[in-house]
Amino acid sequence: MKQENIRNFSVIAHIDHGKSTLADRFLGITGTIDARHLTAQTLDSMELEIEKGITIKLKTVRMKYSVNDQDYQLNLIDTPGHVDFSYEVSRSLAACEGAILVVDASQGIQAQTVSNVYKALDANLTIIPVLNKIDLNIAEVEKVTKDLVETFGFKTEEILKVSAKTGEGVKELLDEVVKRIPAPQGVPNKPTRALIFDTFYDEFLGVVAIIKVVDGRFDTNLISTRKKIKFLATGAVSIPEDVGILIPKRKSGVSLETGEVGYIATGLKYIQEVRVGDTVALESEVSKGGVEMLPGYKEVKPFVFVSIFPLENDKFPELREALQKLSLSDSSLSYEPESSSALGFGFRCGFLGLLHADIIQERLEREYNLELLATTPSVEYQISLTDGTETSIKTASEYPDRTRIAEVREPWILLHIVTPAQYIGGVLTLCEERRGIQKKVEYPSQDRVVLEYELPLIELVFNFFDELKSVSSGFASLDYDFLEYRPVDVVKLDVLVHGDVVEPLSRLVLKQTAEEEGREILKKLKGVIPKQQFKVSLQAAIGGKIVAREDISSMGKNVLAKMSGGHRERKDKLLKEQKKGKARLKKFGKVEIPQEAFRQVLKS
Structure with missing residues (x-):
């Protein structure tokens, strides 16, 4: 295929605005997949994607399309829309020259719409704005068109109207992709190099890298001549097992020319040797010099931290291997070993x-058949110590002694919320209750409000998204960016069961809400710990001070049941012996907390 006839583009949108359905239409119109085999959201092949109806992983597919008897190669990358997977969007845009911006004609501009437009502009992409779902009775085509013009500066005539569901306007959209999006700019006779923008693991072929060839070409004779390839960031060298394209399934033995998107099976078994954002080149050309690394991606920083433990300790190696494989295709996932006495x-x-955390945990349980226990989510705190040193912690167990702490800082985010105007009261109240600082309120249109708040990240972690949906009847959407670390007055809340600290239940909380949170967790714990032969005390403590307490009464046993009669003194003697035994048990007894109790308390 001639380089000038190649078009690499991505489909970007807010969640549920119709990206995957539009991709299905493209596959049908171009004949990439036979109509008999087309299903709803064909590219969403992961079980969780089908079940939840959302795109989690970016997907790549090559299509053939003709305009005026001229053949074109269209490389489509379908992207996720949820804010937790915005990093996937950034990666896909780096492999494209253009992007189709899909906006739901019934919902209008949402938080991720704004975020994705700016990502595409930062990547210098040509944007084709598209109004989808124009077939709906509640579609407000003129109003949303006006919003797009006023918010992003698009011209009215360049906004296309389509219905991915019925197919109306989709062929015209493909024609515009060919017309508006530029061809890739690589140089065919320069040394070969390609950008890795996604990876996955194959049991037989090792690590498979999804690449965009920037300069030169990867020929199929690489395989027959056993030529070596080199990864410039990691320095790894391998003999590739296969080169090919995705349509959307892998088609083996297809050469990749300049500007084309495809895959290369590296043959490497060590997952760490192939990184997303790395540059892959021919080892023979690298050794001669002159092969420069392509600009990769900025390293993504995780926001939310959760400890994951297997219910059976002998499954720990399997959990480690599963996390290694998942982190290969999800470079935003980080993990480090930890141990707990409980x-x-x-x-x-x-x-x-949190959605990212839930998806990973579900994938670990389903795809790798693991039973897992996850702790309460937390964020990373920065701490200045009295000796002048700085440290950061992710768990309550790492919290230093209070006498050594000069200042604790927590992460803050800049939160953007788009909501219908009638729900603004409930949204404002929610943000104020969560320690939010209002920065901006804008009315892009009469019935749509854009709010900008500064908010502590920990407040977002604990059910903020669910509560936002609740107060806005599901219509509000949000997007956020990391802002900075700011001072906070937090304390370590310990939970004691029968006098022993249960480390997995410890957490960092605001000083002013510590007592309330302590009482809540003890009530939950009281409901799940089974009764013992003796009375068990549950306590919440800050340092040495007890701030909340609950008691689990002892298991009742009728020691007089075997007595059919007899003097009162005999009965009192038996009861006294029982009381002594329970006092002895209370002094020396240990309370075994079942795993299910941890699961119930940590889950809620």
């Missing part, structure tokens, strides 16, 4: 958000 060996994992 829960055994596990991993402290970093995520971009």
